[in-house]
Amino acid sequence: MNADITDHPSILNSLDRVGARRTLQRAGLLEEPTGPLPTDTPEVAELLADEAFTTRLAELSRSLGRPAPEVRAEAAGYLREIGATHTGRAPKDWARFAHWLSRAHDLVVDPEQTRQLRALDRKQSLLFPFSHRSYLDGVTVPAAVSSNGITPAFVLAGANLDVFPFNHLLRRSGFVYVRRSTTDLPVYRFVLRAYIAQMIRNRRNLCWSIEGGRTRTGKLRPPTYGVLRYMIDALDTATGSQALIVPVSIVYEQLHEVQMMTDEARGISKRPEDLRWLWNFGRSQRERFGRVYLQFGEPLPLRERLAELRGDDRTQGRVVERIALETCRRINRATPVTTTAVVCLALLAADRALTLDEVLATVAPLARYIRDRGRPVAGAADLTDRATIRRTLDDLVRGGVLTSFDGGTETIWWIGPGRHLVAAFYRNTAVHMLVDRAIGELGLVAAMEDGENGLQAANRETLRLRELLKFDFFFPPRSEFAAEMAAELAIADPAQGDGFHDFTAADAKRWLTSIEPLVAHLVLRPFLDAYHVVADRLAAWEDDDEPFDESRFLGECLRVGRQWALQKQIASEESVSLELFKPALRLAKHRDLIRPGAPDTAKLRQAFLEEMRETVRRVSVIAQLAQRGRP
Structure with a gap:
């Protein structure tokens, strides 16, 4: 029966349409064809017919100690699971459904930006990493691309959205379903890397969430590196291919799903996506919710930037990270305030x-x-x-x-x-937009309190805060950061506009009591209160002889954070959030405060706690100045 079915691509295609083929294969009732089929998408057919791909796959099978035919069948199955195209009526059918799905918002795009992108589109792959605040982003970005005369983009979407029966429609509308967890799937990782490389060789346009998932706090999350790493690998193997990163910012006047996302940030389980979820999500868009603003940031020529970074000894081993962080900074610069x-x-x-x-x-x-x-x-x-x-x-x-x-x-x-x-x-x-301002204010508090050399104290404090918050915000290199701090000070005192000059504690106090607005308590307090909770729980953590249980630790942070909010030991429940605790814990790992048996762990954790107490105290100074209604 297997041979009869696999010899008839139309039957396989029909099984795909009803979502049955993978089920039959998992049950062992159907074998995976390992050669190209007429129904395969272009990249899938090209890879399965490519001798170099076959050779590399054989090398992988040897390294895994598995039979080559078995590994090739697994790879072919993954390729067909990933494969996507723009074909037939599907893009038009999906466009109609997408319009219904996003009917709560009016899309606003700068026509001059799209005109420039149309010219760039003729020569290279355009890579569109976007900020991710809504499920609608994966609809909004490709719609903005294709409706403005740019070659339709392929969307790298989470496999959690691979929902029958819409998955078949979406695959034919350019949606590439990518699994989130691939740690134990070496063949899948190999296939995904090869597939992305083939797409770039074919000069496809691609878009994906640089954050890997939706933000639960509203601000840009730390980037994930997997997809970007595969794209960089693709350029290394695709000689002569060019790719341009075009950062994409998406911001909504309002969103229906924000309450759900904030609940998830407080530890409430996320509801799995299925057909019923999709229908309910679509129905929730009936009420008009204003505009969605899509802005394209400053493009980044990927091959040229890679050459620059690889030629710099200071960035060796961190090239992908640097590209990701630079992309995020460009997304933030393009994001308007609503x-x-x-x-x-x-x-x-x-x-x-x-x-x-x-x-x-x-x-x-x-x-x-x-x-x-x-x-x-x-x-x-x-x-x-x-x-x-x-x-x-x-x-x-x-x-x-x-x-x-x-x-x-x-x-x-x-x-x-x-x-x-x-x-x-x-x-x-x-x-x-306000982080630099907030850090500058705290630098002035340090200058006001730490003696006569105000400039030195402010510089020391702003650099400390830059290091403290580097897992939550996207700071530029130190030289650019210093320029941003100078620009902030120039607003307080135009005499500082041509660069930093020495100033006294009295100068710092005068500026703090005269400038408007003061924002450190509004911008940084929620994050610093969350860091304070993490530091406190680390200092009290006793199970250092066992591997660190991150899930249990974060659960304790949620409980204690809730207690502190009720006792007014932190400003608000906004700080009681997994989304805010996780970057603080990442900082603790970076400072080697987590590893069992590390030397002086208790002492270092206590120092971290004292640092957070002092930082929160200085934020309270800003809050008091703002509350007094300064002259």
């Missing part, structure tokens, strides 16, 4: 009900800062316009984030019960 973000920032800062005039008064200094630093604003909105802010407040009420009351002399707005994390998500979409 009116939603600044309104949520204002209400989170007040932590009480505000009138429209009070919201405008809170937003005004922030708007001036954004203008002075030349940061992009979504839709070129006027953040000081009364009608714009009022419309955003009302939209957030309709979205369930804010509550309003108009029964008194004026309408007032405040963050609804249980919605602080949702408001923080929207605020965090703009947090990258």
